[in-house]
Amino acid sequence: MVDLSTLFPKHGSRKPKRRIGLGVGSGMGRSSTKGMKGQTSRSGNTRKESKEGGQMPLVRRIPKSGFSNAMFENRYELVNIGSFDKVFKAGEEVTPEILKKKNLVKKLGKVKVLGNGEIKTALKISAHAFSASAKAAIEKAGGSVTVIEKKAK
Secondary structure, three states, X not given: OOOHHHOOOOOOOOOOOOOOOOOHHHOOOOOOOOOOOOHXXXXXXXXXXOOOOOXXXXXXXXXXXXXXXHHHOOOOEEEEXXXXXXXXXXXXXXXXXXXXXXXXXXXXXXXXXXXXXXXXXXXXXEEOXXXXXXXXXXXXXXXXXXXXXXXXX
């Protein structure tokens, strides 16, 4: 009968851990695979791999090029109009702060409303951006759309 107490790994699939530094007979004795003397063979070595001992480090040797626009990217918290009917009643005002309280967005930042789903109630929705389909669906349901202007730096 097979149960958990009789199961073992297949023979040869598990190797024993190498025990270094246990004498010459272990096959890994004397310097314990750390080479000869020096800082890196001692215990407590925390020398960074990027240090090259006087030679100009690789990170500084290779030429730098390119530019990343990631710092200036507009990142939006996305909300679909299909989730509004479940949470809001007709005539209510919807702002990013209220969306955060109702857990429709994870963090309070720029919010973009997308047109996935259906909306049947008339709501006053304020957000930083709207997709064209979302804007049309909200206005078709009798609601209004307000775009929140981003602050000047």
